[in-house]
Amino acid sequence: MLFLELRWQLFRNSLLRRNRRSELGLQWLGYVFTGFFVVATSIGFFAATYNLVREETFILALLLWAVFITWQFMPVLFSGYSPGLDFKEVARYPLSFRLYFSLNAAYGLFDPSAITGIVWLASIWLGILLQRPEWAFSAALVFLFFIAFNVIGNRILVGLFDRFQSTRQGRERVAVFLLLMALLPQMLQFVANGWIDTRSLQSHKWQGVREVMVTVLKVSPPNLLSQAITKDWAGKIVPIAILMGYFLAALLILTRNLRRVYQGEVYAESFTVQRELRIKPGWKFPFLDESVSAIVEKEVRYMRQNSRLLVQLVYPVIVFGFVAVGSAKRVPIFSNSGNVLASFAGLMALSASNLSYNTFGMDRDGFARWLLSPMSLRQVMLAKSLAQGLIMSGLYLVGAVAITTLKHIPLTAVIGTTAGFLCVLIVQIGAGNVISVYWPKKVEPAQMSSRMTSQAAGLASLIVNLPLVALIGLVVLATWMWHLTWLPLVAGLVGFAASLKLFSVLLNWAERYALEHLEDIAGKLTS
Amino acid sequence: MAEIILETTSLRRTFGPLVAVDDLNLTVEKQQFYGFLGPNGAGKSTTIKMLTGLLRPTSGSIRILGVDLEKNSVAVKSRIGVVPEGLALFERLTGAQLLNFVGRMYGLDRDTAATRTAELLEFMDLKDSADKMVADYSHGMKKKTALAAAVIHGPAVLFLDEPFEGVDAIAATTLKRLLQRFISHGGTVFLTSHVLEVVERLCTHIGIIRQGRLVASGSLEELRTGVKVAGHDGSPLTLEEIFLQIVGGQKQDAEVISWL
Structure with a gap:
């Protein structure tokens, strides 16, 4: 009873x-x-x-x-x-x-x-x-x-x-x-x-x-x-x-x-004794100062250890590979090889939200370390954005090389698609900075019930992605209807430039909001 | 005249209707080991959070090393080290990676950061756990790591929020050794603690806060002469006796838990 x-x-x-x-x-x-x-x-x-x-x-x-x-x-x-x-x-x-x-x-x-x-x-x-x-x-x-x-x-x-x-x-x-x-x-x-x-x-x-x-x-x-x-x-x-x-x-x-x-068996962590202490110097990235390099290294290490995030990033790529390259039934949209690369680019750009929409979530108690460090929050968020951009670009590069090796795609299409990918990626990361401070969420990597982003962030992603999808759709439609083969390339390059400006605006917005709501953010992230 | 390292003027912090810290005027001089005491909820942690930039004051000013904290926070932060209440550790890094990272965040070059990381891990007896994730450390190991992270860049001032809480005797000894060494090399320490015996042994100066207001401040001797205890046998007052006299609150045992 x-x-x-x-x-x-x-x-x-x-x-x-x-x-x-x-x-x-x-x-x-x-x-x-x-x-x-x-x-x-x-x-x-x-x-x-x-x-x-x-x-x-x-x-x-x-x-x-x-x-x-x-x-x-x-x-x-x-x-x-x-x-x-x-x-x-x-x-x-x-x-x-x-x-x-x-x-x-x-x-x-x-x-x-x-x-x-x-x-x-x-x-x-x-x-x-x-x-x-x-x-x-x-x-x-x-x-x-x-x-x-x-x-x-x-x-x-x-x-x-x-x-x-x-x-x-x-x-x-x-x-x-x-x-x-x-x-x-x-x-x-x-x-x-x-x-x-x-x-x-x-x-x-x-x-x-x-x-x-x-x-x-x-x-x-x-x-x-x-x-x-x-x-x-x-x-x-x-x-x-x-x-x-x-x-x-x-x-x-x-x-x-x-x-x-x-009888009292206790499951416990086991300790291994290290023979010799060897401290490797941290990673150094070209054109970046020590502090920013340190943050990029830390973000990459965190991502490598976050198995759930890795599965969420890699799984769509695997499924895409099966569907686009190895499908038994031919999927009509993939009859054009340019569409294969464009679809992959779109998938990767949208997947960036897994990484960027809760940028402080895995930091948890470590969030206070950013506030104690001799760096502005803007610098910290910029460095984190850079890390996210490098990771997603790296994944895109691997996939793009594989696709362009298997299927012949015109160079202009590759450049235009890549520029478009970078444009969407930058907007995603910029929006992610704002969403991360508005709706921060502590992430428990070992608990299945712990989402990687807050529910509100999921809804906010619609507000970000719908206009992007609509714009891309317009470009695709115009290209198809009026045979404007140069349009994707030009749109991609213009979009890339515009996205950098938008990123800067969003970063300023995120920093301002974060400084006014530091205690609230810290409260949601720390134990 | 000793150099003033920390100075607050009419520092105040409210949370809605609650006044957590009220009209706080603190002065800490160079090479002082300043213990900041108070009962639970007195405002100790709120004060230290304001002093370290984790919390914005509602009003008042803070100057550290002669620099206004609000106007030049980055400059101030580069010269202080902090062990906050939650330790603020990136638990998914190993101990070695964390210290290396913090060192580089404070502008150390890669080689210096690596060298100091190795030395601190050795000093803190964390050498054998250097490649383990901080998440897998015991509470005492995390405290030692946090303290190592606070000193790796060679700060001039250390702010420690409850550094001895939950720490065993061996780890506490290591922490005390490091702090005393820090003071002897020209540093200044500002700490909060509940462990009065440790504060009494380590600290040169003490401040006592009660309900958000500073009710006593000075050296231990100054505090002793300012407090009289009726019926006392004349031996030097302990810090606990001074503390209890100043903040009050020793309740008579009531006849509850009669079955114990």
Whole structure:
């Protein structure tokens, strides 16, 4: 009862943490939608079972896979978004190990994903009862076993997740892994649309891999459970025996892991002893003084260590590469090679917002260091802008060289596109300086729930990008309608010059605002 | 006449209706080790933030090394070192990278910054952790790193906000060694602290602030002669006794927590 009460309190506190009514409203809306989702999917599970299980018994295995994956991986994903109770803390109370184990398991039973899984299983069972009543009894027993197995399995996964999360590096790696998992459905959609060619996977050289995968699937828990329900009594023996083996193994692993924590194992950072202290002089950039070079170096180092940001910058490039260069179906817009470079340039320029719209976010407590340093805030922001420009230009250069190597693009188009890219990039970075001081947001790199920019910055980006897209669209339209092949080049060069002026205006604006609201900005960025 | 390093005139800071610091007139001379004390919420941190440029005064003026802070903040900042309350560290740099970076921010060339970084890491006993991210440092290690960052450019004045808070005895000894060395080489230190025993041992001069107003200022001897404690046995007053007499607030134990 105490833990139920605790779960309820954690849920209530997560609502009280919201400091803006709109966010509270959005969260309630989220819960309502989640409720609808569970109800709707339950109806779907029932309908699929009722309509299909009589003819196609494999459908049962498919549905059980859905329950299994959701139950096992959703809590881990949500743990990254909103950590709940840390069971390591529970171990310090005077509890027997048996009670500690039971509490751990019970806590897992009341996870939202567990409740969802149980509701889905009940829906499936109802479908079986109505359509194949001879399976109902064995299905009920099997599903009860499946619930216990999922609870144990999930607690093992969560424990493993906590172990990874105990070090800073582990936390950040998990955040990147979860981000990549979240991007996986999009990649699958590209495969389904034929934008990523998978025909080569059907060739003979992959046959061994396919056979292994089929064998693994046959002995996977959802498939074995399906066999335990649908086969006759003689056919049930082997699947049930294997499942019991899995269950015992999971139980042993969970017992061992929990006993370690119960006995006081502490996950901690480990220290490595350095043999000899060698301090390398900092990076020196041509034409830049020491202070500015130091800031550019610091920004590049921060970016290199921010795996989430790297994924956000590199992922669109990878997808673009698949779509533009390696697509099975030809995408009409890419029939013109100039459009390939222009599309890539546009993608990179718009991606700059990931880097520039919350320029102080990763600094966190370090923001005060800028105020203590013998540099004006304008100089600091200028140096940061330079670093962002160099990084994005470098990424564009790599992609542009690759594209111009693979596809023939006229030199005027390359120059015009590059000038246009620089124009949009400079405007993005300039706008980013203003947005960064108006809506600064502390970034927690190891926490999936921590966005890289504030929500207001996301909305502000529309105000910045829409006029840019409209201008570019006008240039493209005019070029196409009146065959003005010189227009993109001229527009790019003029735009580049204008963007430098606009950048300066925006920088002055950002500095003025920042100096008048220093405490507010520092308050949002520091602990 | 000793050189005046820090001087505030009618310094005031309000947060809406709350007056955090009111009519503060401070003077600190060269090579003084000035301890700025006060109960919680008295205005110590607010004062030191104003003195270091982290917070703008509502009114009044601050002169450091004879230069007006508001009019020439960059010039002043290049000659002071600060360990602020939050330490202000870039935690995603290693200790070595951070010190190197700060040194270059203060205009040191690359070689000098690298040399001083190595020396400071050695002095602060952070050599073995130089290539670890500051985010992975313990609290004491972070404090030592922050102090190293404050002195790397050879400032004339150090401002330290609660430098001994949360620091173990070994780290505290290192900090004290560095500060005493700094003073002996002509520097001036202005610090806030709750640890009265440490302040009593280190500081040459003390200022006590209460509800935003400076209620006492001077050397320890000056403060002792200015405070009388009824029933005292005549031995020299401790700083704690002086402090409690000036700010008051020692409550009688009530019969709560009767079960303890």
